[in-house]
Amino acid sequence: MDWQISQFFGDKSSMDKACDEDIISAVAFNREGTHLCLGDKAGRLILFSEKESRKATCKQFQYFTELQSHVQDFDPLKRRNLYVLSTNDKIIKLWKMSEKVIKKVIKGSDKELSMPVLQKVEETIYPSLHKCFPSLHTSKVKAISASHNEEFLLSAEEEKDIKEAISSCCFHPNHDNVFLLSTNMGTLRLVDTRVRVTNPDLVNFGYTQGPKNFFSELIASCHDAKFFPNANYIASRDVLAVRTWDLRVAEQPVTTVPINSQVKGKLCEMYENECLWDQFSLSVNASSKMLLTGSYHSAFNIIDAEGRSNLQLDLSFSKKTTGRETLGIKAEPITDYDYKFKTLKSICHPTQDLVAVTCLNSLFFYTKKKAI
Template structure:
């Protein structure tokens, strides 16, 4: 019998597979157009309401989008729901603003160049109609506040040339009798000085306009409130906000630090896996995230494929975990690539906080916090690439870090793959839903012929190491080996079946 899944509340029927449709795209490149490295999207994040979306790129910029159809359709949606009419809501976003979050830096003490690339973006709680978010590169975290500001401008002020022809003769006449001023500011002629220089036509100048200040439309303005720096010796791989709305964590390869949003001068080191002798180092931290509702609980993953759950109430230094989640490999299945592909690149809590979704190189795994003997579900993402691990290792693609996400109702999970495709799996017990979509205007154009829920096989294999492995190829089933295009970053709308994903510099939106 299958273990309970995140959407299992005792329902007898399986949810129908979703039919995905293209919604919109931002920054779509033309055929043959080269993509600049700085324009490649490196982070995507919805806020809790789903009305705002933020993306970060390798150029250090953060771009914000806002939902435009929500206000218009709320009333009609409620009316249709009262009539038990199925509602298909087409999400629409528009560009809101962008700002330069990080600049390239150079650490002269370590002779290290620090890229401006945005590694992660996390939304903070909204206050006073201002949007707040955290963004980080390899070393520095910044706290931004984006607020609508009315821009004021002075209206155009000049003399109307069509109405001051007669006045010009008066001005010329007055200047002809101009008296040179004295050094003390006086005038050599006490009578003519004032009368001639300040002579105005009767009724004044009809075309003279006084300056008028006008208020234009409110524009979003981004302001950096605080900078959290000098706390990580290694590259920051993740940040996560706490449910208390006051603190957040930042994680690098060996340490996790706890910060207060209002204090940037100090942080508390809560996890430190650095050994006394660096030669004894066997694993590093790859990702960390707070529990969505328990402010004392967080989880972090490692390069060995394990997930550790820690409780901040137990100790100030949380080197000892309260629970560990890991899958033990089958005997005789170990190979040269086993440890590399076991490294977890991303993890996410489900919205109710009971499940954790993790992504390693080949699979998605769903873990139940109440059962740490093994994952409740394992989803094969691109099993057809297993015979190509040698080539993937040669061109460093095996070290690509794919993200994962869960739907708000916990019924489905999603992650990306090569060839700009992403896969959506149903995670209820017995579900066979496994949809492959391409980041394009026709997401159903390409389908990979794989079993919907294949069993995981870790049989050992042999392959010869070849230099200069090709980036593209096709196997016997027609599956693409295009390693140059990859869909690393995607996010699921918190309350609707809507996915945003990044393919190079393009942001694609889909709904079901």
């Protein structure tokens, strides 16, 4: 197995007792990958910084600082250098993290003739509210995204009075005038702000779905969609599959990789547990060769971007890493499927073979083994 657990924050007992406000609702690296920020439903922002260690064989992180950003119902966030963009139901905030050094004057002894010197006593992180956007939305904010040049903010709200609603949004990795929208109907829309408002869509992506039934629209709903860093492809995630699309071919996806094969026959059970409304994030690594997304039963998936493999790994509070290849292999039926322990939020490191995965109130890091 190419991947192994490298670090975790949390423990099994606290995760078993996690209440709703402790559940991690967003996670993101900064552009350089030196810091990671997560947010929970209570509105707390917790920052981790890269830990310098000569002995460590892979990148390690340590607790950095935290702050109370919003009241309860915190949702997505994006990290940009030492700025944190966060939102709750309707208010979007931009926080600035500044290093504050406290010094004191040290005088020489009475017997010595010397100049007083400043000595560092303490070094802390001082969070300050840089900007607040209190009136952009009237409904619940569904997603936010920062543009490549960090001058523009894209946000989408949950509109319950219309049949088709936006489920996610993100800017193009290179062009600040282009962004991607996904909807609860399973469609993807590439939008250019330079085109007139009456018809701004560049391309609509869609695929031929199976027979219609009670669950058709629910399982077709797109949880998340992302551009590949190479900007040639996009990826989308729904209840049962991860799909990749060529920007030049909108009719059908290039690859379709099944997800959650164990629950394909348990849609009634998922409906009763309100799991068909879960929103799993999707992330693409820096080389555009790997996709990362979550699952149920304390597991997550690392998928080859060309659709050649789908490795499912199990979260663990030990150094033992367990997992299995699921692509093209009939899934073993699980009688007691655990819907509580779901890995909703996960993110790829922007420069290295490292992923961060969250489950309830715990954070896990997995790294790819180095070739010998």
